[in-house]
Amino acid sequence: MKLKQVIIIFLDNAIKYSTDVIEVFLESNQYKAILRIKDYGIGIPEEEQSHVFERFYRVDKARERDSGGSGLGLAIAKNIVNLHKGEIDIQSKEHAGTEIKVTFPLTN
């Protein structure tokens, strides 16, 4: 259920901050499972990227989109991923898009 919540948080952002297709990739190997959610939306300026996982942090509240939110989604997602010993990686370019990558270790 917690992992489902993480996926919803990422998809919700991709839907809110982009209008084009959203790509979802799921891969695994012997050691890890990797989920990537990629959008082609407004992106996040580089200097803001390290802050988006902080509680209540929203990039430029005046952005002209009616994208109401509290700035909690990514903080919650990071917490859940950490509890599963996973890692989150964000790659984003302003006006080009965002890719969120979550990696979980696989154990026998």
Ligand SMILES: Nc1ncnc2c1ncn2[C@@H]1O[C@H](COP(=O)(O)OP(=O)(O)OP(=O)(O)O)[C@@H](O)[C@H]1O
């Ligand atoms: N896919 C994305 N594309 C562009 N900006 C994003 C994306 N995901 C997150 N952001 C930026 O990071 C900020 C923090 O995201 P977060 O999900 O934590 O909060 P939120 O979407 O504003 O509110 P909510 O609590 O409803 O999720 C957002 O306000 C937005 O500025």
Ligand SMILES: [Mg+2]
């Ligand atoms: Mg959100």
